[in-house]
Amino acid sequence: MNIKLCTETFNLNNPASMETYISLGGYEAWKKIVERKSSKLEIINKIKESGLRGKGGAGFLTGLKWSFIPQQAKQKYLVCNSDESEPGTCKDRDILRYNPHAIIEGMLIASYAIGASVAYNYLRGEFLDEQWKVFNNALEEAYKNNFIGKNILSTNISIEIYSLIGAGAYIVGEETAMLESIEGKRGMPRIKPPFPAIKGLFGKPTIINNTETLASIPKIMLNNEGWYKDIGIGNSEGIKIFSMSGHINKPNNYEIPLGTPFSNLLKLSGGVLNGNKLKAVIPGGSSVPVIKGEDMMMTTMDYPSIAKAGSMLGSGGVIIMDETTCMVSVLHRISRFYYSESCGQCTPCREGTGWLHKILSNILNGKGTLNNLDQLNKIANQIEGHCICALGDAAAMPVRSFLKHFWHEFEYYVEKKESMVS
Amino acid sequence: MNQKYVINDEIINQIDRVKRKFPEMESKSSIIESLLIIQHHNQGFVTKEIIQALAKYLGIKEIDVFEVATFYTMINIKPVGRNVIAVCNNISCMLRGSDNILNYIEKKLNIKVGESTPDKKFYLKDEIECLAACNGGPMMQVNHKNYENLTLNKVDKILEGIK
């Protein structure tokens, strides 16, 4: 079985063109819905039944999220989250440039199902050169063919899709910060509740989904019930893109059934760089806990198995580290990221990320003490669960897991004032 | 220097197209894309005069535009070099040697991150976090165009090819 959803067009000529997309059955699902005026509830139920989980990081059930929208509300919005900036994650950028019509069709179906007449796709600012242009071209093509806009395919259905561009801010990937940004403000996450499905963009009910989630929708709708679910291996449901990066021979995006053994994914991506020994893996973007290589080799790529190994599947950004990796340097770099990207609203996150980074910098410069290592854990505990958004947790979780699994390496660094590995 | 900034017709047209994406009352929503458009026509940065002029055109407060201009890292509120170089040195790229690349560029251009060359040809951006091209690391963007799987040789060729 070699099913592809979001990556189906990736290796074809003119992957982003409407012609290519249509030759693979593109827009068939949308045409059917429009022609039959399908029931919204039926669509939501089909997505629910498929077991599709959000692919932006949290893994929330997509159909369930859609069902929270108050159908009677007049103005509603759909937002596609193409802000992709979780370190280690680079899948949405490829969907945007190689399969933009799948995103558009998914956005149309989602908008229809929740009753939104306007949808936005928010791209991170750094996508300005390539993805922004390709996606905008695709939008234009879809408008020309009357798949979007007023009186779609000569019916009374009207949905507008607009593309938006950010201007550099990781935190805008957090869904409520994104809403603030679309409203033209600084990207500061909002306190929840109220959840966006009740009070979102411009105060109206809003559904926010990740690019990969939405690009998965058309194929799920086109196929029979049970199709998506059955792609998964073992007890897992569905398929996911994993961005393989770091010490790996063939870094790339691999769309594989959930439940695939990690060892198979490693083989698929050419094995560890230079045939080195696997030391550690961050399986779901830099925000999730690190797992030791030998433990990772025992897991399968799905939500429960990675959770059992002590981490999370997250965004699917799999960062491979070989035996030459200095874990102190890696954690230091991660801490810099969260320190510089904290929006500063919550004291534990604003101050805590700064302290973490400062202590790790001291250790790296040979000025650390053993007491510092306990402090790191303490600060991480004080941040986690005490903030408005999950960035605080994302800053804390790596710290605790790096210390837990590689304590001896941190200890060595503090005592010898140099790395254990180089 | 204190000359009043006037938004020309071409820019107005582009901003009006941005405005049409949002409900009529939501004037602030157009700030980000408008700033990017104006900055593109103003050697890569915005000034106080520009912020004032945009606020006036959108019918909003100057502070609203200012807040956005200072929050988002792609909006420059100071003059910078003509060509913006951004070298990612977050983890995936770091594991593939991005620190070497960055050091090399700093030496080659004789500037540190956050600085522009004296001839204003290059601006080496500070704090460049993951640019979502992790499987092409080490990578950099020059004027938002991606260059991936960098080697020192490649860097030489790329920088020499820039006007």
Ligand SMILES: Cc1cc2nc3c(=O)[nH]c(=O)nc-3n(C[C@H](O)[C@H](O)[C@H](O)COP(=O)(O)O)c2cc1C
């Ligand atoms: C700090 C932070 C950054 C995030 N960045 C992204 C992102 O770049 N892209 C994304 O899709 N989701 C991101 N998320 C998750 C979103 O808040 C949201 O859960 C997601 O877009 C929902 O879509 P999904 O249900 O389809 O996954 C981020 C969350 C946090 C806390």
Ligand code: SF4
């Ligand atoms: S947790 Fe950090 S990033 Fe999130 S809202 Fe609070 S200060 Fe901002």
Ligand code: FES
């Ligand atoms: S870590 Fe460099 S592009 Fe993601």
